[in-house]
Amino acid sequence: QDKIKVGLILTLSGPAAALGQQARAAFEMALKDLGGKLGGREVELVVADDELKPDVAVTKVKGLIDRDKVDVVVGPTFSNILGAIAKPVTDAKVFLISPNAGPSPLAGKGCSPFFFATSYQNDQVHQVSGKVAQSRGYKTLYLLAPNYQAGKDAIAGVKRDYKGQIVEESYVPLNTLDFQSELAKIAAAKPDAVFTFMPGGMGVNLIKQYKQAGLADRIPLLSSFTVDESTLPAQGDAALGMFAGSNWAPDLDNPQNKAFVAAYVAQQKAVPATYAFQAYDAALLLDGALKATGGKTDDKEALRAAFLKADFTSLRGAFKFSRNGFPVQDFYLTKVGKRPDGKLETQIVEKVFSDYVDSYLPECSIK
Amino acid sequence: MSSTLLLIQILNGLQFGVILFLIAAGLTLVFGVMDFINLAHGVQYMVGAYLTAAFAAATGSFWLGLALALPAALLIGLALELLVFRHLYERSHLDQVLATFGVIIFLGEAVRMVWGSAPIGVEMPEALSGSIEIAPGLLYPVWRLVIIAAGLGVGIGLYLTVHHTRIGMLMRAGASNAPMVSALGVDIRLLFTLVFGFGAMLAGFAGAMVAPILSVEPGMGDGILILAFVVIVIGGIGSIRGAFVAALLIGLVDTLGRFLAPMLLRLLLDPAAASQTGRALAPMLVYILMAVTLFVRPAGLFPARR
Amino acid sequence: MTALLRVEGLSKSYGALRVTDGLSLSVEPGELHAVIGPNGAGKTTLIHQISGMTPPDAGRILFAGEDVTGRSMAGRALAGLARSFQITSILPRFSALQNVALAVQARSGSSFRFLSPVDGEAALTGPARDLLARFGLAERAEMPAGALSHGEKRQLELAIALATAPKLLLLDEPLAGTSHAESARIVEILRGLTGSVAILLVEHDMEAVFALADRVSVLVYGRVIATGAPEAIRSNPEVRAAYLGEEAA
Amino acid sequence: MARRLRREWLPLGLFLALALVPVLAPLGPQSFILSLMTRIVVVALAALSLDLLIGKGGLVSFGHAACLGIGAYAVGILSAEGVTDGGAHLAVAIAAAAFFALATGAVAMRTDGVHFIMITLAFGQMLYFLATALSAYGGDDGITLPGRSTVLGRDVLASDTVLYLAALGALLAAYLLLRRIAASRFGRVLEGARDNPVRMEAIGFRPFRFRLAAYLISAMIAAVAGVLLANQTGFVSPATMAWQRSGELIFIVVLGGLGSLHGAILGAIAFILAEELLSHWSEHWRIVFGPLLILAVLFARGGLAGLLTKGARP
Amino acid sequence: MSAPLLEIEALEASYGPAQVLFGIGFSVGAGEVVALLGRNGMGKTTTIRSIMGLHRDCRGRIAFDGRVVLGSPPFRIGQAGIGYVPEGRQVFPTLTVEENLVATAAIRAGRDRWRLPEVYALFPRLAERRRNLGTQLSGGEQQMLAVGRALMTNPKLLILDEATEGLAPLVRAEIWAVLRRLRAEGQSILVVDKNVDILTELADRHVVIEKGRVVWTGTSAELRTSPEVKDRHLHI
Numbered sequence A: 001q002d003k004i005k006v007g008l009i010l011t012l013s014g015p016a017a018a019l020g021q022q023a024r025a026a027f028e029m030a031l032k033d034l035g036g037k038l039g040g041r042e043v044e045l046v047v048a049d050d051e052l053k054p055d056v057a058v059t060k061v062k063g064l065i066d067r068d069k070v071d072v073v074v075g076p077t078f079s080n081i082l083g084a085i086a087k088p089v090t091d092a093k094v095f096l097i098s099p100n101a102g103p104s105p106l107a108g109k110g111c112s113p114f115f116f117a118t119s120y121q122n123d124q125v126h127q128v129s130g131k132v133a134q135s136r137g138y139k140t141l142y143l144l145a146p147n148y149q150a151g152k153d154a155i156a157g158v159k160r161d162y163k164g165q166i167v168e169e170s171y172v173p174l175n176t177l178d179f180q181s182e183l184a185k186i187a188a189a190k191p192d193a194v195f196t197f198m199p200g201g202m203g204v205n206l207i208k209q210y211k212q213a214g215l216a217d218r219i220p221l222l223s224s225f226t227v228d229e230s231t232l233p234a235q236g237d238a239a240l241g242m243f244a245g246s247n248w249a250p251d252l253d254n255p256q257n258k259a260f261v262a263a264y265v266a267q268q269k270a271v272p273a274t275y276a277f278q279a280y281d282a283a284l285l286l287d288g289a290l291k292a293t294g295g296k297t298d299d300k301e302a303l304r305a306a307f308l309k310a311d312f313t314s315l316r317g318a319f320k321f322s323r324n325g326f327p328v329q330d331f332y333l334t335k336v337g338k339r340p341d342g343k344l345e346t347q348i349v350e351k352v353f354s355d356y357v358d359s360y361l362p363e364c365s366i367k
Numbered sequence B: 001m002s003s004t005l006l007l008i009q010i011l012n013g014l015q016f017g018v019i020l021f022l023i024a025a026g027l028t029l030v031f032g033v034m035d036f037i038n039l040a041h042g043v044q045y046m047v048g049a050y051l052t053a054a055f056a057a058a059t060g061s062f063w064l065g066l067a068l069a070l071p072a073a074l075l076i077g078l079a080l081e082l083l084v085f086r087h088l089y090e091r092s093h094l095d096q097v098l099a100t101f102g103v104i105i106f107l108g109e110a111v112r113m114v115w116g117s118a119p120i121g122v123e124m125p126e127a128l129s130g131s132i133e134i135a136p137g138l139l140y141p142v143w144r145l146v147i148i149a150a151g152l153g154v155g156i157g158l159y160l161t162v163h164h165t166r167i168g169m170l171m172r173a174g175a176s177n178a179p180m181v182s183a184l185g186v187d188i189r190l191l192f193t194l195v196f197g198f199g200a201m202l203a204g205f206a207g208a209m210v211a212p213i214l215s216v217e218p219g220m221g222d223g224i225l226i227l228a229f230v231v232i233v234i235g236g237i238g239s240i241r242g243a244f245v246a247a248l249l250i251g252l253v254d255t256l257g258r259f260l261a262p263m264l265l266r267l268l269l270d271p272a273a274a275s276q277t278g279r280a281l282a283p284m285l286v287y288i289l290m291a292v293t294l295f296v297r298p299a300g301l302f303p304a305r306r
Numbered sequence C: 001m002t003a004l005l006r007v008e009g010l011s012k013s014y015g016a017l018r019v020t021d022g023l024s025l026s027v028e029p030g031e032l033h034a035v036i037g038p039n040g041a042g043k044t045t046l047i048h049q050i051s052g053m054t055p056p057d058a059g060r061i062l063f064a065g066e067d068v069t070g071r072s073m074a075g076r077a078l079a080g081l082a083r084s085f086q087i088t089s090i091l092p093r094f095s096a097l098q099n100v101a102l103a104v105q106a107r108s109g110s111s112f113r114f115l116s117p118v119d120g121e122a123a124l125t126g127p128a129r130d131l132l133a134r135f136g137l138a139e140r141a142e143m144p145a146g147a148l149s150h151g152e153k154r155q156l157e158l159a160i161a162l163a164t165a166p167k168l169l170l171l172d173e174p175l176a177g178t179s180h181a182e183s184a185r186i187v188e189i190l191r192g193l194t195g196s197v198a199i200l201l202v203e204h205d206m207e208a209v210f211a212l213a214d215r216v217s218v219l220v221y222g223r224v225i226a227t228g229a230p231e232a233i234r235s236n237p238e239v240r241a242a243y244l245g246e247e248a249a
Numbered sequence D: 001m002a003r004r005l006r007r008e009w010l011p012l013g014l015f016l017a018l019a020l021v022p023v024l025a026p027l028g029p030q031s032f033i034l035s036l037m038t039r040i041v042v043v044a045l046a047a048l049s050l051d052l053l054i055g056k057g058g059l060v061s062f063g064h065a066a067c068l069g070i071g072a073y074a075v076g077i078l079s080a081e082g083v084t085d086g087g088a089h090l091a092v093a094i095a096a097a098a099f100f101a102l103a104t105g106a107v108a109m110r111t112d113g114v115h116f117i118m119i120t121l122a123f124g125q126m127l128y129f130l131a132t133a134l135s136a137y138g139g140d141d142g143i144t145l146p147g148r149s150t151v152l153g154r155d156v157l158a159s160d161t162v163l164y165l166a167a168l169g170a171l172l173a174a175y176l177l178l179r180r181i182a183a184s185r186f187g188r189v190l191e192g193a194r195d196n197p198v199r200m201e202a203i204g205f206r207p208f209r210f211r212l213a214a215y216l217i218s219a220m221i222a223a224v225a226g227v228l229l230a231n232q233t234g235f236v237s238p239a240t241m242a243w244q245r246s247g248e249l250i251f252i253v254v255l256g257g258l259g260s261l262h263g264a265i266l267g268a269i270a271f272i273l274a275e276e277l278l279s280h281w282s283e284h285w286r287i288v289f290g291p292l293l294i295l296a297v298l299f300a301r302g303g304l305a306g307l308l309t310k311g312a313r314p
Numbered sequence E: 001m002s003a004p005l006l007e008i009e010a011l012e013a014s015y016g017p018a019q020v021l022f023g024i025g026f027s028v029g030a031g032e033v034v035a036l037l038g039r040n041g042m043g044k045t046t047t048i049r050s051i052m053g054l055h056r057d058c059r060g061r062i063a064f065d066g067r068v069v070l071g072s073p074p075f076r077i078g079q080a081g082i083g084y085v086p087e088g089r090q091v092f093p094t095l096t097v098e099e100n101l102v103a104t105a106a107i108r109a110g111r112d113r114w115r116l117p118e119v120y121a122l123f124p125r126l127a128e129r130r131r132n133l134g135t136q137l138s139g140g141e142q143q144m145l146a147v148g149r150a151l152m153t154n155p156k157l158l159i160l161d162e163a164t165e166g167l168a169p170l171v172r173a174e175i176w177a178v179l180r181r182l183r184a185e186g187q188s189i190l191v192v193d194k195n196v197d198i199l200t201e202l203a204d205r206h207v208v209i210e211k212g213r214v215v216w217t218g219t220s221a222e223l224r225t226s227p228e229v230k231d232r233h234l235h236i
């Protein structure tokens, strides 16, 4: 048998490259741990950088499919890129495995038999915070997100399970540097808790300034994609004690995960975030499915069935796929803490949802 | 809404403005006064932040880090001038744009190769990390005040240098007619080299000063670059005073606009539509401000005397 | 018979400096009216105001019987008011010929023609070539205007102004920067125009002024201190003190 | 004729080479080559329209991607509403771009130089943020198109080759049109206003009108490019309108050689191919790409077009 | 006699493919006033810009004060002691009148004949307008400023390229008087001007250029008595 070709398309350059870098490192680690083979076949990995530009991404995946003749595409990092490449890839009847982005259209009306996500449906992560705010009995909640689609989705996600009073729904421009005025509003509103979704550098700025303004000790901060292992090194101790929703954390207690985190830290000199773990799982998923088909990729039906079975040991423990290709899994509340080696990481506080199914599944027409 | 909150927001707007000015200061010098479009200003700012982070981490002290980062930024600026900029003075603005865009791409990637893509942090000097009460019940982070002081200091220093020293005169003269200055016996090349080095150092200084409150990450200079240009253009190209006023104005409009616009809109529209419109409008505010300013005063608020 | 150009009570200040101070002046059809005066007296500013480049603070400008005070510079040019600039203002990247042809184009039909090549329009290049030849620039026709020598540029400047076929020419020091030989030629050309085209001439070359002018006005600190026939002005003691010195003696 | 050929070999060669693409594409990874080349041709079209403004008019628009976006969104929104006809897409795109150009141009033309750059940036950004606020059409995540535009109810553009040829046809048509315009009376005035607007007014032209007209033409052509881009990508998002995109278009025009028109095409080919090849070679391709740009500015005066035709100019 | 202050030999200059100077040669001695004459477009300005190092596309030999300066950057030539009044004024538009004068002022080798008060005394109009920007001056005022600016560098050799263009007769006369005075003080001067009559009084020697070649040199007395030179080369 000749090699199986895997196309990996991620945002690897430009300002937002950190997440893609983690994913690639982890995916490559997984291949190594699997002995350079998936389902018993040698692997040839073709990596492409989507530059976070939709039209570039489309050309790149066409290159992967057409020029490099990859058997499966893994990627991308961001939802808007996924929106652009999902159709060309699945139209070409190539399987697309998303190691991070999980936008609602692909879970619902736009679901495809050729699509699987090893991550989650985006809303689910935000729902964790809403559920926690509700169950902890916070009477008032202050919501803060950047003014773009993902920010709006985040706030919608939180509101789904939270029934208390929302004192403010504040949207800041994308790439806001200075949160001073938001912090002043929060201090004036005195909510029981704040929820925020502030990915990347914005999260770093917010957390540092939140701490500097003296709010960290007074008002608990719930979040998604704001404090994770990709931003913690920059946030430093200012992030200690902040909460986040997640489907995984580095300290999740199972042997595979412990080994993975230790190996990753040793190799990358940094603690892995979900982007890394999900990419690692993507490789495991491929391996499991290909084992089931005996390494064959021609029979798409069989391959899909093999994927759906999710017959591998995920770093997050057991999980299944819904028919829309999204996982049914547990979600946790995490909190930033210190590892024995002094590095920061998110640590599991409690399980918030068990075997949680995303809410768009009913809209998906696939049987 | 309480009036204290409004007051705090005005203060926040002003201090955001000063930060903007601090970041735009080097650009004011190189673009405003010297009439050289240096798109690389943003990456020079980023490099300053990274250098400070690296040196501070190595020495364990922010101040030592800053002290080492400034000469390093200066050296990088001088090197860039010698290799690239000096061949572009007599070229069109567009050539300058293209070449300095090349510098952005190069430096941006170089930074990523050295420090990686993930944001990194800089610890603020312990002594200045607290807050002080500037009015009863009004706490303000000390570092912010330090930044304000730095911004004011840089502004005044720049103004005096450009408008009240012979170096400043020669810079302005050289910007409009370098060969003539040279023919009158002044080594304008050398002066330009120094000015560009200094501009790079100012950019680096801004990066260093904001590093403790902002994330140090690739691309941190991109958006800022545009904002810095907006500041200079609204203020009137070549006018340091104008840049200062414009920076404060933008800080205020941006901060207060986001704060007040939804409230004002709520008077006109139903709440859902108001917040919807408010959200759509907020990010445009700065650009609307610029468009309106240029419509009313096509050369900016304080058109430099040129 | 009415004057072709009548300026009434024109005023313009820059800060405290009154550059034009209640100035009135007229140019009759076909007349060459020279304006002389010390440096900084406001002569160029006067031409700027008449041509529409600088709005006056007060006063009226009547051209061919119409009040043109509020009209744009382009509007006035189309109405027949052409000007030259003291500080040469040409299109440096265009050839000398194209510079002049463009001025011809301005007065010959719409320029919103998108498809036919302009270089092929003989109706534009023909007259342009003739004009260049009159200024002795025929050899330079295809050269980029920016590559001409200073004196040649000055002559091109004049050729452009003439190419618009004006009723009134506002000339701001057309002889400055031209050598003796070229000056003589320009004086000849201007003399050829008198009678058909009215000219308001600002010039420091007294020889030329007194040789050409029908009337001379003397401007000092934004005010006309004397107007009259060349001979009268030449012997006016006030004018001699303020402007001419001994040179004209 | 021979002389003319000597002067024109570059544009002729360019179009010949582009015309051969569909013939040669099946020899390689066809759909990829066509996708890449279609993107190049579309970007070239946008850059070409911008060259009319920058090269001929001296008007450096830093918001040109907005027009591209208008074209793309015309396809996106109409398709989402069930109108798939390409003719309708084009008509709406062109009309919307014309409206945008008139409205913003009337304001922007009051300024010049760097101020013009910044005010066009401002309008571009406003449109960008407007698009991100269009929640009904995906906000800033954008929308996936159900399919390509149809022509008279038929799905001819579904073929990559046909789409490429359509784009190439548009490029050729625009190139010929703009060449005529550049050499016309109108073009002459536009160039004159670029070099010395005061002189132009003094001989009786109002630069404002000519500039506005050029802005209009340019915006409409860019909108056509936007329609094609949406069809090529199968996806529409505000990213099309980001200021970086406008910047890229300016770079392409300058890199190719200002004002030569075919330079814009050359610039697009060079820029995108370099990006594609380098990024295929290493993820750190920018460390090479940046210095390449700098070298291009320092040593290729008059851009790539100037470099290639240096010997051929009489 | 010592070596001349400025020496030009076999100077050729081109603009791209077009050569415009074909072996110009002349000299200016210490304390001497030399006039460069010729019709428009003959190469006077090109010669001067070559001396100043502003026109790079030239070959030959130019020596100032005993040192070869061709090839040196302009600022070295300026520092060596040449004061330059360029054609077309070229005052600095973004500087005030006073700043224009002060910015490049220098006291070289102890010569301090010209400081602000002296220049203002020479051109009172400039003193009145000292706070105005360069661009806000009338044409003639700009011309005065250009002359004053060159004087403020206290040069050994003053080069004036059409320095009286656009000046009113009184001011023109004033400048000629100043040049006469300077000449009496031993200042070396190279001057280009259209007023041949005055130059024949002022200059010691004349160099007539035609189409990039020196076609005649001689003293003022010789020029006065050579109507054919005036007629043929200068069309007077």
Ligand SMILES: Nc1ncnc2c1ncn2[C@@H]1O[C@H](COP(=O)(O)OP(=O)(O)OP(=O)(O)O)[C@@H](O)[C@H]1O
Pocket: C014, C017, C019, C037, C038, C039, C040, C041, C042, C043, C044, C045, C046, C086, E129, E132, E135, E136, E137, E138, E139, E140, E141, E166, E168
């Ligand atoms: N924009 C301006 N701001 C301030 N002062 C100005 C401005 N423009 C002109 N001036 C002043 O107005 C006065 C008249 O200038 P103008 O150019 O009209 O003089 P002029 O008579 O043409 O002189 P010249 O013979 O030297 O050309 C001058 O003193 C000049 O400094």
Ligand SMILES: Nc1ncnc2c1ncn2[C@@H]1O[C@H](COP(=O)(O)OP(=O)(O)OP(=O)(O)O)[C@@H](O)[C@H]1O
Pocket: C146, C147, C148, C149, C150, C151, C152, C177, C179, E015, E018, E020, E038, E039, E040, E041, E042, E043, E044, E045, E046, E047, E087
């Ligand atoms: N930038 C240029 N490019 C090409 N040719 C030029 C350039 N500048 C000047 N020339 C040519 O060089 C020749 C000499 O010009 P120069 O300016 O030296 O003449 P000049 O004697 O100073 O004339 P004038 O009295 O008009 O100032 C002219 O024929 C002119 O066309």
Ligand SMILES: [Mg+2]
Pocket: C043, C044, C045, C086, C172, E138, E139, E140
């Ligand atoms: Mg004047």
Ligand SMILES: [Mg+2]
Pocket: C149, C150, C151, E044, E045, E046, E087, E161
């Ligand atoms: Mg000359």
